[in-house]
Amino acid sequence: MAGFHDIIGHDDIIRHLKNAIETGKVSHSYIFTGEPGSGKKLLAGTFAAALQCESGESEPCMTCDSCKKVIGKNHPDIITVTHEKPGSISIDEVRDQVVRDVDIKPYCSPYKIYIIPDAEMMTVQAQNAILKTIEEPPEYAVIMLLTSNIDSLLPTIRSRCVRLDLKVVDDSLVKEHLMEHLQVPDYQAEIDASYAQGSIGKAKEAATSQEFADMTANALKILKYANSMEVYELTEAIKTLTADKNNINDYLDIFQFWFRDVLMFKATREIDNLVFKQEINFIREQASERSYENIEKILEALEKTKVRLRANVNLELALELLFLTIREK
Numbered sequence: 001m002a003g004f005h006d007i008i009g010h011d012d013i014i015r016h017l018k019n020a021i022e023t024g025k026v027s028h029s030y031i032f033t034g035e036p037g038s039g040k041k042l043l044a045g046t047f048a049a050a051l052q053c054e055s056g057e058s059e060p061c062m063t064c065d066s067c068k069k070v071i072g073k074n075h076p077d078i079i080t081v082t083h084e085k086p087g088s089i090s091i092d093e094v095r096d097q098v099v100r101d102v103d104i105k106p107y108c109s110p111y112k113i114y115i116i117p118d119a120e121m122m123t124v125q126a127q128n129a130i131l132k133t134i135e136e137p138p139e140y141a142v143i144m145l146l147t148s149n150i151d152s153l154l155p156t157i158r159s160r161c162v163r164l165d166l167k168v169v170d171d172s173l174v175k176e177h178l179m180e181h182l183q184v185p186d187y188q189a190e191i192d193a194s195y196a197q198g199s200i201g202k203a204k205e206a207a208t209s210q211e212f213a214d215m216t217a218n219a220l221k222i223l224k225y226a227n228s229m230e231v232y233e234l235t236e237a238i239k240t241l242t243a244d245k246n247n248i249n250d251y252l253d254i255f256q257f258w259f260r261d262v263l264m265f266k267a268t269r270e271i272d273n274l275v276f277k278q279e280i281n282f283i284r285e286q287a288s289e290r291s292y293e294n295i296e297k298i299l300e301a302l303e304k305t306k307v308r309l310r311a312n313v314n315l316e317l318a319l320e321l322l323f324l325t326i327r328e329k
Contacts, residue, residue: 007042028137033148040117046060051142066108114141261274
């Protein structure tokens with residue numbers, strides 16, 4: 001579990017939340033809104049821990065009974081709403097886990113806190129059910145709605161909650177954090193930060209995962225030699241990727257960074273903004289061999305491949321089409 005001081009970026013929001021704790025002006029309902037991976041869960045979880053912490057400070061102490069329960073994920077007065085169906089949160093789930101439960105006083109804490117991740121998945125009926133609790137909450141209740149699509153929440157809910165907009169954290173801050181705290185080498189931190197797209201959680205995962213390092217190395221091997229590969233080598237490469245289908249979207253992200261680098265270098269001849277700086281010789285070579293039109297076409301093909309895979313098209317076929325485009329000069 002993190003304290004506020006461990007969270008990168010979001011300074012204004014952290015200031016607001018700490019101030020609410022210090023002045024005792026905690027709202028009954030909050031909406032944390034931002035892109036997937038922007039840190040909504042981390043901020044809401046840290047805020048919940050700080051509210052329940054026995055130290056009375058605006059930072060969770062990590063050592064009191066309450067903080068230990070948070071760390072062990074078994075705090076009876078911090079409830080994270082779960083749902084059965086992958087795409088929706090039903091009225092029954094909201095009734096059982098929030099509406100009926102909220103009348104029971106906290107077991108051992110000043111607050112009873114409800115965190116609803118993916119709040120945009122609540123059906124309209126579920127939203128209407130929770131609205132009453134948001135309108136007339138018991139004084140100890142705090143409800144936190146986390147969403148990456150605030151427009152799908154009812155205007156009546158939006159108008160009654162304190163809204164906190166999370167901006168994506170700048171790549172350079174993420175990179176700096178990885179180098180300083182996890183001793184990740186410069187070029188690797190650059191790749192991890194680009195891949196994480198502002199999510200420090202995703203960046204740390206990439207930086208500490210051998211699997212991600214192997215995947216990057218494998219992707220680069222394919223990308224560097226895609227132009228000159230024999231057909232059988234290409235077939236092998238596609239087989240490797242197909243076998244690792246759980247990570248296919250990560251591979252496609254890495255491919256996108258590579259071809260953006262090629263495009264960027266072709267246009268500016270500058271190395272500073274490249275993700276794969278250490279591969280500059282290969283990038284320079286591909287930038288001179290490929291036309292702008294060809295690179296744009298590849299980037300479009302990569303987007304198309306992602307769409308096809310979401311639509312459950314045959315993976316091998318989708319990759320073959322992609323590699324045909326990559327091999328065109």
